[in-house]
Amino acid sequence: MNIQNIISLTEMLAATGFDGSIGQRLLQHICFKPSDFYLTEKLVKGKDVLTCSIHFERKDDFYTCHYYDAAFLKAIELPELTIQGINIRELDKRMNEIDWSMKEVTATSFNLQDASGWQREKQIEQIVTDLSRLSAFEDGRYYADSLKVKHWLDVPVIYANLTATRSKFEVSQRFYFFDGQGIAVDEAYRFLLNRWLEKKLHGKKKQAADPDAAATDETANGGTDKSLLQKKRKRRTNKIAR
Numbered sequence: 001m002n003i004q005n006i007i008s009l010t011e012m013l014a015a016t017g018f019d020g021s022i023g024q025r026l027l028q029h030i031c032f033k034p035s036d037f038y039l040t041e042k043l044v045k046g047k048d049v050l051t052c053s054i055h056f057e058r059k060d061d062f063y064t065c066h067y068y069d070a071a072f073l074k075a076i077e078l079p080e081l082t083i084q085g086i087n088i089r090e091l092d093k094r095m096n097e098i099d100w101s102m103k104e105v106t107a108t109s110f111n112l113q114d115a116s117g118w119q120r121e122k123q124i125e126q127i128v129t130d131l132s133r134l135s136a137f138e139d140g141r142y143y144a145d146s147l148k149v150k151h152w153l154d155v156p157v158i159y160a161n162l163t164a165t166r167s168k169f170e171v172s173q174r175f176y177f178f179d180g181q182g183i184a185v186d187e188a189y190r191f192l193l194n195r196w197l198e199k200k201l202h203g204k205k206k207q208a209a210d211p212d213a214a215a216t217d218e219t220a221n222g223g224t225d226k227s228l229l230q231k232k233r234k235r236r237t238n239k240i241a242r
Helices: 003-016 022-030 088-096 115-135 138-152 185-209 211-220
Strands: 036-045 048-059 062-073 170-178
Touching: 003 022, 003 062, 022 036, 022 048, 036 185, 048 185, 062 185, 088 115, 088 138, 115 138, 170 185
Parallel strands: none
Antiparallel strands: 036 048, 048 062, 062 170
16 A cells, blocks of 8 residues: 555645544455445535535546535524424424434344334334325425435435435535645535525525426435535546546
């Protein structure tokens, strides 16, 4: 392994704002000599979350990092509101108390006849039922989607497609490295926060002009801009061969 290469990458990423311990994670991946790979870093900014996927690519015994994709998820605020007998904050509290991970069962004495052994599953079933009831009403659909994104976004095994739903709450952007320098993570956060505010403002204006069209557009459009912000206005013409 090219240890000096790993040290250089670690220093570059630390200067950008990522945790300096990322060097150990790099080592754990590079020892397998993959042609390319991603490392995911999650940064909490107040109540907001910035998730960065950093891309690495190999050429011979040398790895390069040309960009990272940052996804900004604004903190989801829920009102004290009851719709069709379902209190939004109370449902949020119930979902927050659930361990959503799928753990491997090791108990040999598990008995399906004993309901005390699967209270969690009963609670989940009731939560899913309440979310479905909320989604059946126009006023409740937004809050049902909000709760799903808030509690299920990082859960590996969830029987719900959140791709379209998360675009209502998330904006993302690719940030490039050039000559060993990149857009700092704090700058990326401020940029995406501004993008999110612009998106909300645009949505409110569109809803005021045409409520029906705005609702349809909100579901169809994602949060990713096609334009790419770069550290310098020079486009890289050479591509690294895999």
